[in-house]
Amino acid sequence: MSLLPELYEAVVIGDDDLAAELTGECIEAGLAPQTIIDDALIPAMAEAGRRFETDEYFVPDLIMSGRAIKAGLALLSPLLGAGSSSHAGSVVIATVQGDLHDIGKNLVAVMLEGAGFEVVDLGTDVAPEEMVAAIREHRPQLVGLSALLTTTMLSMPATIEAIEAAGLRDQVKVLIGGPPLNEERAREFGADAYADNANAAVRAAFELVGVK
Numbered sequence: 432m433s434l435l436p437e438l439y440e441a442v443v444i445g446d447d448d449l450a451a452e453l454t455g456e457c458i459e460a461g462l463a464p465q466t467i468i469d470d471a472l473i474p475a476m477a478e479a480g481r482r483f484e485t486d487e488y489f490v491p492d493l494i495m496s497g498r499a500i501k502a503g504l505a506l507l508s509p510l511l512g513a514g515s516s517s518h519a520g521s522v523v524i525a526t527v528q529g530d531l532h533d534i535g536k537n538l539v540a541v542m543l544e545g546a547g548f549e550v551v552d553l554g555t556d557v558a559p560e561e562m563v564a565a566i567r568e569h570r571p572q573l574v575g576l577s578a579l580l581t582t583t584m585l586s587m588p589a590t591i592e593a594i595e596a597a598g599l600r601d602q603v604k605v606l607i608g609g610p611p612l613n614e615e616r617a618r619e620f621g622a623d624a625y626a627d628n629a630n631a632a633v634r635a636a637f638e639l640v641g642v643k
């Protein structure tokens with residue numbers, strides 16, 4: 432088997448040690464980090480999700496696949512960042528309150544860093560007031576919000592309202608993402624933009640901060 436299908440399989444079965452080892456081998460073999468992410472890690476997580484939806488997998492299986500994808504990403508993140516000396520702007524990113532999913536958000540954070548943004552990652556289950564405090568502390572141009580659940584996506588308008596109430600809304604642009612979101616919901620929630628994947632997130636971020 433060639434390396435990418437082996438890595439795909441390691442993530443699907445949730446073997447984090449093997450995923451790290453194979454990611455290392457992919458890097459040594461000269462595969463581009465983006466290819467490793469797009470052709471092995473993301474499709475593997477999608478397959479784990481498909482198995483969850485068809486009751487072949489349960490929450491512990493998803494947690495293991497999640498750990499395996501993170502083990503691979505940990506090795507790839509520094510390489511994605513390499514070579515970007517420019518400072519495109521700063522971003523505070525978070526998964527919103529009530530939501531513990533962070534794989535997609537981490538991927539977006541890694542790609543933004545790779546594109547030259549300074550990224551402050553607040554993690555998961557971030558309350559609106561934590562985001563407000565982080566904006567006061569870090570003074571970013573951009574806020575990124577992630578939600579994976581139809582219930583927790585409602586923490587997005589709550590967060591944007593809290594930013595507004597704190598008098599900070601005109602100082603930041605808000606970019607949102609996650610499977611339950613779309614352009615229409617972004618408008619409805621008062622965000623400035625929506626992006627459906629990490630590459631689109633980088634393009635949207637550049638546009639929002641006015642970098643061509």
Ligand code: B12
Pocket residue numbers: 473476477479480481483484490491493494497529530531532533534535536538539574575576577578579580581582606607608609610611625626627628629630632
């Ligand atoms: C992995 C996973 C988990 C893991 C999370 C591990 C982790 N550390 O993240 C665990 C096991 C913990 C988990 C728990 C739960 N999960 Co879950 N999970 C998933 C799963 C399989 C994959 C999500 C994922 O990581 N995808 C891969 C990443 C790369 O994709 P992504 O997140 O979409 O991110 C991309 C884009 O959306 C976008 N993006 C994401 N964030 C952002 C942010 C910005 C700013 C931008 C611009 C873009 C952007 O760019 C990313 C990269 O391309 C999905 C199903 C699926 N196929 O999506 C279910 C899913 C999201 N989970 C679901 C459910 C129901 C749950 C639980 C309630 C299960 C339970 N009964 O306990 C809990 C909730 C816990 C909580 N409070 O959050 C449902 C949600 C249903 C819904 N519509 O509300 C899903 C859809 C599965 C299903 N079909 O039932 N889950």
